[in-house]
Amino acid sequence: MALRDTSLPEPSGPPVRAPRVCPAAPPLAPDDRERLLTGRHHDPHALLGAHPVPGGVAFRALRPYARSVSVVVDGVRRPLVSEGDGFFSGVLALTAIPAYTLRVAYADGERETEDPYRFLPALGDIDLHLVREGRHEQLWKALGAEPMAHQGVAGTRFTVWAPNAQGVRVAGDFTCWDGTALPMRSLGAAGVWELFVPGIGEGAHYKFEITSRYGSRFLKSDPMARATEVPPATASVVTASHHEWTDAEWLARRGEVPVHEAPFSVYEVHLPSWRPGLTYRQLAEVLPAYVRDLGFTHVELMPVAEHPFGGSWGYQVTGFYAPTSRLGSPDDFRFLVDALHRAGVGVILDWVPAHFPKDDWALARFDGDPLYEPGDTRRAEHPDWGTYEFDLGRTEVRNFLVANAVYWCEEFHIDGLRVDAVASMLYLDYSRDSGQWTPNVHGGREDLDAVAFLQEMNATVYRRVPGVVTMAEESTAWDGVTRPTDSGGLGFGLKWNMGWMHDSLVYMAHEPVHRKYHHNEMTFSMVYAYSENYVLPLSHDEVVHGKGSLVSKMPGDWWQQRANLRAYLAQMWAHPGKQLLFMGQEFAQGAEWSEAHGPDWWLLDPAYGAEADHRGVRDLVRDLNTLYAATPALWQRDTDPGGFQWIVGDAADDNVFAHLRLDARGTPLLSLTHLSPAVRHDYRIGVPDSVPGWREVLNTDAARYGGGDVTNPGVLRPEPHGFHDRPASIRLTLPPLATVWLRPAE
Secondary structure, eight states, rough: OOOOOOOOOOOOHHHHHOOOOOOOOEEEHHHHHHHHHHOOOGGGTTTTEEEEEEEEEEEEEEETSSSSSEEEEEEEEEEOOOEHHHHHEEEHHHHHHHEEEEEEEETTEEEEEOOOOGGGOOSHHHHHHHHHHOOOTTTTGGGGGEEEEEETTTEEEEEEEEOSSEEEEETTTTTTTTHHHHBBOOOOOOOOEEEETTTTTTTEEEEEEEEESOOOOOEEOOOOOOOSSTTTTOOOEEOOOOOOOOOOOOOOOTSSOOOOOOOOEEEEEEEOOOOHTTOOHHHHHHHHHHHHHHTTTEEEEEEOOSOGGGGGGOOOEEEEEOOOOOGGHHHHHHHHHHHHHTTTOOOEEEEESSOOOOTTTTTTTTTTSSSSSSSSSSHHTTTTEEEEEEETTTTEEEEEHHHHHHHHHHHOOEEEEEEEHHHHHHHHHTTTTSSSSOOOOOOOOOOHHHHHHHHHHHHHHHSSSSSEEEEOOOOOOOTTTSSSSTSSSSOEEEEEEEHHHHHHHHHHHOOHHHHHGGTTHHGGGGGGSSSSSSEEHHHHGGGSSSSSHHHHHSSSSHHHHHHHHHHHHHHHHSSSSSEEEEEEGGTOOOOOOOOOOOOGGGGTTTTTTHHHHHHHHHHHHHHHHHHHHHHHHGGGTTOGGGHHHHHEEEEGGGGGGEEEETTTTOOOEEEEEEOSSSSSEEEEEEEOOTTEEEEEEEETTTTGGOOOOOOOSSOOOOSSSOBTBSSEEEEEEEEEOOOOOOOOEO
């Protein structure tokens, strides 16, 4: 079978001198021959290539389906003797191994090529030591397929970790997917296999042909592949980056203010369906401008790492180091990130270290044995998702994931990682019944290996990449998720507040007449608001699988549904914590999200009769973000209890919530949320007597948002009438189903 090679041009000029057949080389031992042919040899370089022997230098090549193989030295071509099964060998009367090439004839012609088996290992001892110790923080530079010049020759270095394999070979479109000609060598105790293949460069498709210790042979995609074929094809692709970044200014200033003391408003996006059919580069022309126009500080991208099934939304990853090829190349993805940074928008990436799918061409039982997954089947299989969990107690597996987190931040300039399904990692009994799990060494249910991994990942990322943030999707009351690792915490920068999300949505779903009986569902979040550094997430999980969109969760007719949604969003923006909103919800899409067609952009078409209703909600979101960014009281002290004061949290009969947010200088913002459909005139609210007047800066009932325009024009002056345990009070009109923000009048 032909080994396609472009390292040397076809000969030109005078023809090489007439060939003279070499004497036969000493025959291979039968066991060595059989192991090479069956892909079970750990050291093919000891048998193939050129080696000193009595009387000269022996050359041996393994080229299945070749008609003949010749060795060319100083322009002299000497045919090798066929030994059958694709072996060719011969001895030249030389005193030292020369520079040489091979001339290989196939049925479709001849090619002159470098011999892969004349090269020294292209991976250094330090790399191998770090791999073995599980401390290689740039693992992608040691493992995988790396185009490079080695010993003065261009080609690709292939390396893979497969410690249980008897043998590993490289197969690709350049070998007609037969790995016989390219067995790899074992580099010792690290479990790494290596082969430099000259002439193979970017764009080549490949896999590793692994022979397990049980004798079975199978093809596996590269766990460290930086690019892949477009699914459902599964080959890995040799690639290198040529993108020239233009975001140096962004990177230099992104860490100037700690994220929990800065504005942080996130637009969550599923890239393949945001504008279906657009590539990374086409998205770069529209997504940054849209996000910037709406005032979001960041986008959060649902997983972009390669995944075989689009319906998983990227949460069942097979290519942890490869952006999905559905939308373009890795450099195309870099181009998109660069464009977002130029627009002043940060990029958060969903990252999935909790589990991986069982596809037989990917990570599962990679070298014939459990490798990335635990050997104990009770622990290996995730009971909820039909996937394998990672063996986080194994140093090499932990290194694979820690380096992967660093990889996305360093190679793609990602500004943060939102870590998926953290709760499923932290508990040994997560979704498992009694008898399906084993307690830890202390007799507890905590997964100590997962804790150590998350601490190592966070500490490493924060140390290596200044200015990034990590966020945990963690749905339990685990203590210290955002506490620094040196204080015993997990070390995340932020945590999704799943309790707030659940309780507030349950409250909003009630008819207003019943809400007074559920008032605490909106106030309870303040009991624990400062236990962690929180993000308030209204994510994709809340608008799929029959849950309906945000606006469809609201009670009442269409007017009331929109009014409820507008009031809810403004109350959310005024609540301590950062904000996250999923695409399509910014304009009150009525249908729940589907990855097949994405947001219903037609709702914003001026030709659509109800376009103004949807545009009004989007205008509100834009104004919320604009006011938010300009009001330090709403973000500067998100993690400081001194930055929040209740005015009234127990007005259940009125369905009213009122509180103050305070910035570092004590400048307040007063937020009032009224979730009853009635208008309340002359409603008295207690206020501090230090503010001489208040001005309405936001009212979700404004006509421009689609409301009834019940507003409070002019300046509201405090009266020396104590109320709500405050020395002064103001009277104002509360619009129906609305949130109002007041700031000190200038």
